[in-house]
Amino acid sequence: MSELIDRTVNAGAPVALVTGASRGIGRAIAVALAQKGWRIVLNYQSNADAAAEALGLIHAAGSTGTAVQANIAVASERAHLLDAALAAYGRIDLLVNNAGMAPRKRMDMLQMSEASYDEVMGVNLKGPFFLTQAVAQHMAASRHEAGPRPKVINIGSMSAYISSTSRAEYCLSKAGMGMMTKLFADRLAEYGINVYEIRPGIIETDMTSAVHEKYDKRFAEGLAPIARWGQAEEVARAVVAIAADYLPYSTGEVINVDGGIHLQRL
Ligand code: NAP
Numbered sequence: 001m002s003e004l005i006d007r008t009v010n011a012g013a014p015v016a017l018v019t020g021a022s023r024g025i026g027r028a029i030a031v032a033l034a035q036k037g038w039r040i041v042l043n044y045q046s047n048a049d050a051a052a053e054a055l056g057l058i059h060a061a062g063s064t065g066t067a068v069q070a071n072i073a074v075a076s077e078r079a080h081l082l083d084a085a086l087a088a089y090g091r092i093d094l095l096v097n098n099a100g101m102a103p104r105k106r107m108d109m110l111q112m113s114e115a116s117y118d119e120v121m122g123v124n125l126k127g128p129f130f131l132t133q134a135v136a137q138h139m140a141a142s143r144h145e146a147g148p149r150p151k152v153i154n155i156g157s158m159s160a161y162i163s164s165t166s167r168a169e170y171c172l173s174k175a176g177m178g179m180m181t182k183l184f185a186d187r188l189a190e191y192g193i194n195v196y197e198i199r200p201g202i203i204e205t206d207m208t209s210a211v212h213e214k215y216d217k218r219f220a221e222g223l224a225p226i227a228r229w230g231q232a233e234e235v236a237r238a239v240v241a242i243a244a245d246y247l248p249y250s251t252g253e254v255i256n257v258d259g260g261i262h263l264q265r266l
Pocket of ligand 1: 019020021022023025026043044045046047048050071072073099100101102123156157158199200201202203204205206207208
């Protein structure tokens with residue numbers, strides 16, 4: 001998609017790079033940050049119409065943004081994403097690793113293919129790891145005291161600790177992201193870069209549309225203390241709280257946005 005970047009809007013405001021921001025949770029995060037005055041680099045993979053729509057919402061929120069097509073699983077496309085972000089605004093104050101995918105087909109783990117394993121791990125874990133590596137190097141090298149303290153937020157999942165044997169590759173990728181959060185939190189603290197993980201529960205987006213009926217039933221049966229679907233905007237609120245620096249003495253912290261599903265109940 002071609003677009004003109006208006007550098008006069010919110011000039012000097014902090015910049016957030018949000019992966020997978022064309023739809024769902026990523027879009028809600030991008031719009032919520034824009035409402036707080038952040039400038040947005042909006043990454044998407046393939047749906048240019050959805051990206052254009054999300055960009056329109058960012059503008060309607062009174063901020064500015066640029067959309068960058070890149071598959072985060074591919075090294076050259078990650079490099080393009082970083083280059084495009086810096087060319088647009090010259091800085092990245094917040095990286096939100098949101099882009100992710102469910103397996104194309106739910107398969108019992110005894111039948112799951114190696115191709116599906118590689119694809120899901122590439123998008124959900126390898127891509128975010130190496131994107132964070134590259135962005136963190138830039139943040140560490142260019143940190144200026146006047147701006148906000150740079151941060152990284154990983155959008156994980158309750159699948160990091162709950163077994164779903166029909167999507168083992170997804171669970172493995174999100175469990176890996178849990179360790180990725182700890183590793184980067186440990187490594188980047190010396191540069192003043194805090195790292196957080198948000199673990200959504202069951203959120204009403206395109207990703208969960210195919211299993212809507214199944215989860216309606218599970219909620220009715222008592223799956224979660226807060227007995228309803230979560231909304232993308234509720235995940236976005238947690239991101240906004242971190243972005244606003246309300247957790248300055250916490251790093252490697254996990255915030256569950258799941259209606260209490262993580263609680264063990266008798
Ligand atoms: P979604 O509705 O399927 O949207 C996925 C977004 O990621 C889209 O913007 C898509 O871009 C982008 N994307 C997918 N693969 C990509 C790639 N390889 N490179 C760049 N962008 C890519 O998903 P969602 O429900 O909002 O989920 C967002 C994140 O939350 C994921 O990490 C997911 O695992 C996590 N999560 C979701 C739930 C839930 O219940 N929905 C629960 C826990 C965790 P295009 O529009 O171009 O396809």
